[in-house]
Amino acid sequence: MEKVCVLGAGSTKYxxxxxxxxxxxxxxxxxxxESAGIESKDIKAGYISNVFGVxxxxxxxxxxxxxxxxxxxxxxxxxxxxxxxxSVSFREAYANVAAGFYDVALVTGVEKVTxxxxxxxxxxxxxxxxxxxxxxxxxxxxxxxxxxxxxxxNEFNATEEDFAQVAVKNHDNGLLNPKAHLRKKITVDxxxxxxxxxxxxxxxxxxxxxxxxxAVILCNEKFAKEHGGxxxxxxxxxxxxxxxxxxxxxxxxxxxxxKIAAEAAFKMAGxxxxxxxxxxxxxxxxxAEVVDSEDIxxxxxxxxxxxxxxxxxxxxxxxxxxxxxxxxxxxHPIGATGVGQVAExxxxxxxxxxxxxxxxxxxxxxxxxGATGASCAVHIFQSV
Amino acid sequence: MSEKQDFIEHAKGGKILAHKCxxxxxxxxxxxxxxxxxxxxxxxxxxxxxxxxxxxYTIMTVPPSGFEKYAPYAWVVLSIDNSDLRISGxxxxxxxxxxxxxxxxxxxxxxxxxxxxxEKL
Numbered sequence: 001m002e003k004v005c006v007l008g009a010g011s012t013k014y015x016x017x018x019x020x021x022x023x024x025x026x027x028x029x030x031x032x033x034e035s036a037g038i039e040s041k042d043i044k045a046g047y048i049s050n051v052f053g054v055x056x057x058x059x060x061x062x063x064x065x066x067x068x069x070x071x072x073x074x075x076x077x078x079x080x081x082x083x084x085x086x087s088v089s090f091r092e093a094y095a096n097v098a099a100g101f102y103d104v105a106l107v108t109g110v111e112k113v114t115x116x117x118x119x120x121x122x123x124x125x126x127x128x129x130x131x132x133x134x135x136x137x138x139x140x141x142x143x144x145x146x147x148x149x150x151x152x153x154n155e156f157n158a159t160e161e162d163f164a165q166v167a168v169k170n171h172d173n174g175l176l177n178p179k180a181h182l183r184k185k186i187t188v189d190x191x192x193x194x195x196x197x198x199x200x201x202x203x204x205x206x207x208x209x210x211x212x213x214x215a216v217i218l219c220n221e222k223f224a225k226e227h228g229g230x231x232x233x234x235x236x237x238x239x240x241x242x243x244x245x246x247x248x249x250x251x252x253x254x255x256x257x258x259k260i261a262a263e264a265a266f267k268m269a270g271x272x273x274x275x276x277x278x279x280x281x282x283x284x285x286x287x288a289e290v291v292d293s294e295d296i297x298x299x300x301x302x303x304x305x306x307x308x309x310x311x312x313x314x315x316x317x318x319x320x321x322x323x324x325x326x327x328x329x330x331x332h333p334i335g336a337t338g339v340g341q342v343a344e345x346x347x348x349x350x351x352x353x354x355x356x357x358x359x360x361x362x363x364x365x366x367x368x369x370g371a372t373g374a375s376c377a378v379h380i381f382q383s384v
Numbered sequence: 385m386s387e388k389q390d391f392i393e394h395a396k397g398g399k400i401l402a403h404k405c406x407x408x409x410x411x412x413x414x415x416x417x418x419x420x421x422x423x424x425x426x427x428x429x430x431x432x433x434x435x436x437x438x439x440x441y442t443i444m445t446v447p448p449s450g451f452e453k454y455a456p457y458a459w460v461v462l463s464i465d466n467s468d469l470r471i472s473g474x475x476x477x478x479x480x481x482x483x484x485x486x487x488x489x490x491x492x493x494x495x496x497x498x499x500x501x502x503e504k505l
Contacts, residue, residue: 123448132388132415137474137499138444138451139459146442147461154440154486199443199481247461247470252440 001098005224005231006381007217008036009343014212014331015181021056021112022064028213028336029065029108032343036217037229040069043217044102046076049089049109050335052124056112065108082128083284084370085109086214086338087377093218094237094379103223108215109340111333121209125334128371130245142206142285143198144246144372149287150200151252156302160200163286164191165308167204167328170283173315174325176356181210181331191286205286210331214340230350235271235363236380238264244374255373258295262367265378266297273297276380277361278320278348280341282369283327289313292367293321296378320358323348338368338377349383388415395495398434400464400471403427411467432469434492435505436462438485439470443478450497458483460502462490473500 010031012024019027025048033040046066053059062076081088086109093105113121126135134144152158168188174180191204224231240260243249249256266272273296281296283289290304298319299307307313313321324330324344327337345364347353358364362383369376385393391414394401401414406428410421418425441460444451451457458478463470473492478484489505 118446119449122446123450126448133472133499134459135448136497137459137472138447138454138457139442139472140444140446140448142446143442143444143459147440147459150442150486151440151461195445196443197446199445201442245472247472252461 002100003221004094004097004234005219005221006234006342006346007038007219007224007227007229007231008032009216009346010035011179011214011340011343012212013179014210014333016114017112017211021053021058021110022061024112024211024213025061025065025108025110026068028110028215029069029106032106032215032217038104038217038227040071042104043069043071043074043106044104045074045096046106046108047079047089047093048076049079049085049339051080051082051085051111052113055116061110081375082370083282083332083334084338084368084375084377085335086340087366087368087379088338088375090216090339090342090379091237091239091377094234097218097220104217104219106215106217107339108213109336109338110213111335112211114209114211118209133245133247140198142201145285145287146198146201147246148252148291152287152290153200155253156305158305161188161192162305162308163205163290164188166283166286166289167191169308169314170322170326170328173323173356174329176354177325177330180325180329181208182329201285207284207327207332210333212331212333212336212340214336214343216339216342216346231384232346232349233382233384234379235382236265236269238262238268238378240264240376242374244371246372253291254301255291255295255369255376257369257373257376258292258367258378261376261378262296265380269380271363271380275363276319276365277363278323278358279365279367280322280324280326280344281367283322284332286328289321289326296365296367315356316359323353323356323358338366341366341368342379345381349381391415392495394431395434395492395500398492400432400434400492402430402432402467402469404430411469413469413471432464432467436464436490438488438490439463440486441484443480460490462502471500473502474498475502
């Protein structure tokens with residue numbers, strides 16, 4: 001297998017964007033190409049992740065992107081895996097470069113939904129659940145994660161205020177990220193007094209619906225070395241699955257796909273969670289970040305809230321979690337999020353993260369899942 | 385009748401249609417086609433009473449479309465009595481956590497456009 005590197009990254013701002021889905025996909029893609037210092041003709045294949053292109057009248061985005069980059073003859077793959085689409089797409093590109101099929105690949109993720117309104121997004125996003133048992137019976141995504149939160153509070157020494165601290169931390173980080181959707185300092189009281197969406201989760205426990213696109217350029221080590229410029233290495237890549245419905249899981253407070261993916265990625269990288277300097281994890285709701293931090297192996301089961309309480313996951317804490325602001329503050333354009341996490345790791349490990357830089361960081365991890373974690377990918381990166 | 389339709393008909397009668405693996409006796413909901421434990425295909429029907437305890441739930445105040453008229457309501461994960469299975473469903477008229485302590489006994493009473501419909505036992 002070839003060693004695989006990330007050579008460049010680009011992102012639009014996340015938030016409510018006016019440009020079309022194909023426009024923002026291209027803006028991020030061109031950003032990544034410029035960041036890598038390559039020409040579009042160096043790209044041998046494109047991997048484009050998106051969930052609700054139908055909302056902006058463009059599905060099958062791959063060929064549209066490749067055509068507008070002047071490389072319409074190159075193969076592309078349009079990928080949907082709910083909120084985990086970006087990391088799954090990254091994995092497919094990684095596997096193909098590692099296998100030697102392509103020396104350079106483009107991975108771009110995108111979502112454009114804010115123009116549809118809350119009811120449309122709440123309803124259509126619920127189609128990503130195991131609909132027969134969940135969406136059909138009136139559960140929205142906030143509702144599904146709220147059920148995990150209630151189970152967690154019932155099983156462990158945790159309170160709603162603990163979860164609120166996750167939102168406060170991620171908003172603090174997002175304030176330092178010029179491309180974040182919600183750049184606003186908030187307090188635990190703000191979270192606790194925000195409107196209840198699905199008890200026990202309140203509005204400020206929830207990430208926003210966002211538009212946005214992110215892109216990265218992957219290449220083999222030979223290309224990266226010959227090309228020059230900054231790059232980082234992919235040390236480990238893992239994927240896993242979970243029962244699609246919450247009811248089928250052994251524990252309601254553990255996401256099996258994260259554990260499986262993280263174990264595979266750590267094994268491949270030959271390191272342990274203690275070696276990781278920072279992580280971009282899937283905090284679609286505050287409870288999710290706590291569960292993720294345990295399932296990845298940063299903290300024991302049930303101890304994730306203590307870590308939050310003690311500030312261990314703050315920027316430049318014991319392990320910086322979501323220095324970008326995470327889904328909570330940076331925003332969650334669902335098809336883009338997994339790619340945006342990799343873009344953040346690239347920026348962090350190549351000295352481009354500005355005020356939110358994790359000091360002396362050498363190793364970063366990304367974890368991104370679809371739905372309530374029915375599918376997941378974990379990647380580990382190292383500076384060169 | 386499809387597996388799922390058969391499952392729905394049982395839910396309408398307050399029952400849960402499970403499948404017992406003929407190889408390892410592991411119990412699955414009837415919507416599963418292969419045994420999650422041993423991987424074999426080959427089940428016999430096993431009908432459970434649709435009674436159980438609320439293991440976790442949410443109270444939905446911002447509902448998906450079609451559910452506006454019911455809000456607030458609960459979506460509940462129920463552990464089914466006399467089995468290690470769970471099922472999820474819709475429970476009307478729940479507006480605050482005090483209305484539904486964890487462990488509350490519930491029963492399946494039907495299946496309609498709200499999926500599996502639950503009531504307090």
